[in-house]
Amino acid sequence: MTALPFPPALQLTALRKSFGRPAVDGLDLTVQPGEFYALLGPNGAGKTTTLRMVAGLMRPDSGTIRIYGIDAVADPLAAKSIVAWLPDEPMLYDKLTPLEYLEFVSGLWSVPRPDAERRACELLQALELWAQRDSRCEGFSRGMRQKVALAGALIHDPKLLILDEPLTGLDAAIARQVQDLLAARAAAGATVILTTHILEVAERLSSRIGIIRGGRLLAEGTMDELRHRTTSGSGGTLEAIFLDLVTGEAA
Amino acid sequence: MRLWLRRAFDVRVRGRRLVMAVLILAVVTLHLLAYGTVAIVSRVPQTVPAELILPLMSGAVGVLFTLIVAQALSGAVRAFFEAGTLDLVFSAPVPPQRIFAVRALALAVATTAPFCIFLAPLAHMGLLRGQPAWLAIYPVTVALGLAGTAVGLVLALGLVRLIGPRLTRTAGQALAVLIGTGLGFAVHAFNKLPIDRKLTLLDEVSVTDPASTGLAWLPGRALLGDLDAVIMLLLLGAAIFALMAQACGAVFARSRAAAAGVAAPGRTGPAQERPLRFRADGPAALRRKEWLLLVRDPWILMPVLQRAFALIPVGLALAGLEGGDNLATSIIAPMLVVFAGKLAGGIAWLTLAAEEAPELIATAPVPAGTVSRAKVEAALTASVLLFGLPVLLMALRDPAAAVWTGLGCTFATVAATLLALAEPSRIRRRDFGDRFRNSGVFALAELVVTLSLAGAVWLAVGGAWIGALAATVLAAGLLAAFLIGLAPRDPAPQRTAAPAGADPAPNPSL
Numbered sequence A: 001m002t003a004l005p006f007p008p009a010l011q012l013t014a015l016r017k018s019f020g021r022p023a024v025d026g027l028d029l030t031v032q033p034g035e036f037y038a039l040l041g042p043n044g045a046g047k048t049t050t051l052r053m054v055a056g057l058m059r060p061d062s063g064t065i066r067i068y069g070i071d072a073v074a075d076p077l078a079a080k081s082i083v084a085w086l087p088d089e090p091m092l093y094d095k096l097t098p099l100e101y102l103e104f105v106s107g108l109w110s111v112p113r114p115d116a117e118r119r120a121c122e123l124l125q126a127l128e129l130w131a132q133r134d135s136r137c138e139g140f141s142r143g144m145r146q147k148v149a150l151a152g153a154l155i156h157d158p159k160l161l162i163l164d165e166p167l168t169g170l171d172a173a174i175a176r177q178v179q180d181l182l183a184a185r186a187a188a189g190a191t192v193i194l195t196t197h198i199l200e201v202a203e204r205l206s207s208r209i210g211i212i213r214g215g216r217l218l219a220e221g222t223m224d225e226l227r228h229r230t231t232s233g234s235g236g237t238l239e240a241i242f243l244d245l246v247t248g249e250a251a
Numbered sequence B: 001m002r003l004w005l006r007r008a009f010d011v012r013v014r015g016r017r018l019v020m021a022v023l024i025l026a027v028v029t030l031h032l033l034a035y036g037t038v039a040i041v042s043r044v045p046q047t048v049p050a051e052l053i054l055p056l057m058s059g060a061v062g063v064l065f066t067l068i069v070a071q072a073l074s075g076a077v078r079a080f081f082e083a084g085t086l087d088l089v090f091s092a093p094v095p096p097q098r099i100f101a102v103r104a105l106a107l108a109v110a111t112t113a114p115f116c117i118f119l120a121p122l123a124h125m126g127l128l129r130g131q132p133a134w135l136a137i138y139p140v141t142v143a144l145g146l147a148g149t150a151v152g153l154v155l156a157l158g159l160v161r162l163i164g165p166r167l168t169r170t171a172g173q174a175l176a177v178l179i180g181t182g183l184g185f186a187v188h189a190f191n192k193l194p195i196d197r198k199l200t201l202l203d204e205v206s207v208t209d210p211a212s213t214g215l216a217w218l219p220g221r222a223l224l225g226d227l228d229a230v231i232m233l234l235l236l237g238a239a240i241f242a243l244m245a246q247a248c249g250a251v252f253a254r255s256r257a258a259a260a261g262v263a264a265p266g267r268t269g270p271a272q273e274r275p276l277r278f279r280a281d282g283p284a285a286l287r288r289k290e291w292l293l294l295v296r297d298p299w300i301l302m303p304v305l306q307r308a309f310a311l312i313p314v315g316l317a318l319a320g321l322e323g324g325d326n327l328a329t330s331i332i333a334p335m336l337v338v339f340a341g342k343l344a345g346g347i348a349w350l351t352l353a354a355e356e357a358p359e360l361i362a363t364a365p366v367p368a369g370t371v372s373r374a375k376v377e378a379a380l381t382a383s384v385l386l387f388g389l390p391v392l393l394m395a396l397r398d399p400a401a402a403v404w405t406g407l408g409c410t411f412a413t414v415a416a417t418l419l420a421l422a423e424p425s426r427i428r429r430r431d432f433g434d435r436f437r438n439s440g441v442f443a444l445a446e447l448v449v450t451l452s453l454a455g456a457v458w459l460a461v462g463g464a465w466i467g468a469l470a471a472t473v474l475a476a477g478l479l480a481a482f483l484i485g486l487a488p489r490d491p492a493p494q495r496t497a498a499p500a501g502a503d504p505a506p507n508p509s510l
Helices: A048-055 A076-080 A099-107 A115-127 A144-156 A172-187 A200-204 A221-229 A239-248 B001-008 B016-040 B050-080 B085-090 B096-128 B130-193 B194-205 B217-225 B227-260 B282-296 B299-321 B328-351 B358-362 B367-396 B399-422 B430-437 B441-460 B465-486
Strands: A010-019 A021-031 A034-042 A062-067 A083-086 A158-162 A193-197 A210-212 A216-222
Touching: A010 A048, A010 B016, A021 A048, A021 A210, A021 A216, A034 A048, A048 A062, A048 A083, A048 A115, A048 A158, A048 A193, A076 B001, A083 A115, A083 A144, A099 A115, A099 B282, A099 B358, A099 B367, A115 A144, A158 A172, A158 B441, A172 A193, A172 A200, A172 B130, A200 A239, A200 B130, A210 A221, A210 A239, A216 A221, A216 A239, A221 A239, B016 B096, B016 B441, B016 B465, B050 B096, B050 B130, B050 B217, B085 B227, B096 B130, B130 B217, B130 B227, B282 B328, B282 B367, B328 B367, B328 B399, B328 B441, B399 B441, B441 B465
Parallel strands: A034 A193, A034 A210, A083 A158, A158 A193
Antiparallel strands: A010 A021, A010 A062, A210 A216
């Protein structure tokens, strides 16, 4: 069998993870390069567990994870070098400044110095953190902390960006800044996968949406494709489709 | 009260049998060391003039009191910034005086208990040697604990009133350091006095008739086992504590309310431009991050500085020694080993067990082994820098002793780092003050190994080679036993690889 010239950005095959009971139950999922993919589901559906396995924070019980063709279980370092993970709780050091944080993260990802300096300046300015670049993060609001963490996630120019509830607790202005930056990254060719409970954001930003429940994919597709799948005549919004699929499946 | 005491002593440990084994080892080691100390102190009356015994004992009580005050002040400052519990309790329909009294009593117990644990073996060994007067250590420590807690709380309240809660957080820790080490500097200053001035001072403080002395020598008399003095000291300590609890309740409630609105300290405004330091080098980035965090956090810096600062009077005392002064060297050498072990333990714990962004590091393309190595290098470098100076000073005076001390410090540092590396739980950096509570067994193991090494160095400096070798073997055996006994039963999780509670046994390579 001949390998495709452009492997999927993410390919999950029969992925399983159990914590006593199955959290992810034979999940198959494929995301193409450059897609903005929203992974939706009720609490406990297995979204975060799935993404944590992709980010290399958990080992799957079985199944495969391929990131741009790299087997993430067999060669985790190669996979990690092109992935960025941004959880809902910013991973920061209170006593470091945003600039020091970016120096640290770019060092971890071995970003060449000229690239790291240029990207740090661009990101700090794009996220309106330039004035605070030498102030310690401990006094920052949640929104500012999330912006610093996002800058850290983007400093090594990841090909696959995984975000778990990145907009939780952000005010409208900062949430919009973050969304704009993510959309720009996707437009520039990066693949973005995010989970969110803010369905309006998923509807507006994502090119495809996957809905999971009980660790299995219930439905997947563009908004139009999802509308066709629903049978309840629910009016066409993502919220209506989501509720139709999730509650219908539960019944 | 139960809540605060549980918070103070709720040592999180795994495996009851292991805990018992470590505790028994610690108790035995402390008692062995105490036996030697009692034997040395029992010879003091033969070498020190009788009229100086009482001043000497009072000096010892003074040292203990300053250490208790420093500890209480540090605890009182932390109590102001306690999240959650104090707000909840103060919102209850109970007079603030009563709440404060209970909180102060919990602080007194938490402050005094560690001193009792370390001093009690002296009392037991004294009794064993047929000197029941040593039992006075118990009531004297309790009395000093009550009075010292009262002084610590008043100082903390005074600081809040004087400079506000924000500055108190840092200034209180700094003052605790100064108080805790102040007497060391006083002793050094006394040593530097001309001999005639020293003799005059000693003459002034000498006591020919202990029974006729006043309140000033009361603590010394109590420590010597004078029953009347013991009772009076206990009553005095309780009275000072009760007076403070009655007078300061309302002030504490107001200060606490002010402290509740204070954000974390630190530089939050715009700062000076500095050159960019981007480097495509993961281990170097990790080391630099650890050093920056170690230097910057007052909650961390102060306890570390406290230990480092305590080395200064030791270093100064060394600088003032005449060559071949074996007694002074034999006292200072094991002290340095204990300081080095405690310093290294704290630093290693911070760098290895208290990672603030474990997921960031776990998702970076840096092998787990490289991460651990870089962190260990950062911890070891910081520790060696801190104990290196006094060892160098010692080398100027007594090269042989310096070699033994340097070896002991290095062994203690490596042992503390290995134990921190084996510590499986992840703890927040700001909980550094509660290290004993959070990593009880590991802190205890570190103490036992460090004390064994200090004993080995003490014996080596004194020329008791066989004893030194035996103590070193004991330390190595204890370390190996702890590392094997405390190793996680499951496949070793990468400490920095997974967040708490997410995955019971994540793959280290992932």
